Amino acid sequence: MTDTDVRRLGPDDWRAWRDVRLAALADAPEAFGSSLERESAYTDDDWRAWLDPAKGLKAIAGPGGAAGLIGVWTPPDRAAEIYSMWVAPQWRGRGVGDRLIAEAVAWAAERRHPHVDLWVVGDNDPAARLYRRHGFRDTGETQPHPRDAGVLERAMRLELNAGQ
Template identity: 35%
Template sequence: MTDITVRALGDEDWQVYRDVRLAALAESPDAFAAKAAHEQAFEEELWRKRIARSRRLVAEQDDKVVGVVSVGHKGSQDERVSELFGLWVMPELRGKGVAWRLVEAGVDQARSDSYDFVLYWVGTDNGRAVAFASSFGFRPTDTRRPMKNPEGDRSDGNGDDEMAMVYPLGDDPGATPSAMA
């Protein structure tokens, strides 16, 4: 396999982010709360706002984007916590270390941005994702929430839950943000 590189996108890379985001939504429609058809209609201004809102990291192979992850603070949570979200890798490269490289870069980014914890929401019925996050060092918590439906609502009552998994960035590997305790 050719080397995989991971880089952070800048504001000028909004089209790169748009293209990989739409590819992820089209290829894995059940993995995301959003739908490709909805986001395809977004104007440039909205894509520019989205790329500025969080750090967007892409994995590249031979100058082709093959994966993406986002990392950043979500407004309602503990100021010490950064969230990892929107992880996606092209199907033919899954299981080959690309997701690991993206998560590693996201954790490094959160650390350099002076966060104390990285939070990663994983579907409770997604054994592969739970195992992957656990192997990286994320620990499950008792915190659960209903998964969003395609409209972004969490109240559809379909019974699917996500659990918060936490990765401490400090010296105490047993530390947990107060909101997760």
């Protein structure tokens, strides 16, 4: 993989997902609803199960996934939602985030979702700018961060052409 390659993962790729996911949680714990401590305790079977294609998209970027990751799921009765997005510090500003977002949007469009939603930590302006570049817009909805009620997350949405 090069720094711009993105690869969709399946259950057999659990080690690659685990390694980059734990790196993301270690680097930016405030950006995630989970924790390094929690996910470090997952078993091999937990990781494999998480990569079941029926549970959504998991993709990595760069050599061995070292550049970043994205996860998308489909909550019941809702459209696709990006729940995990991270680019390693040394890869930021090199288009990796753009490629990951494009992959998530393509995945959602392939499944004819009407829109893609996500939550961004309120003060994470670089992430919000990345999402806006791809057409996401603030919805005005906010919620407390799952691990820190003193921090707000804001919802963003990208409308897709569901009729095509």
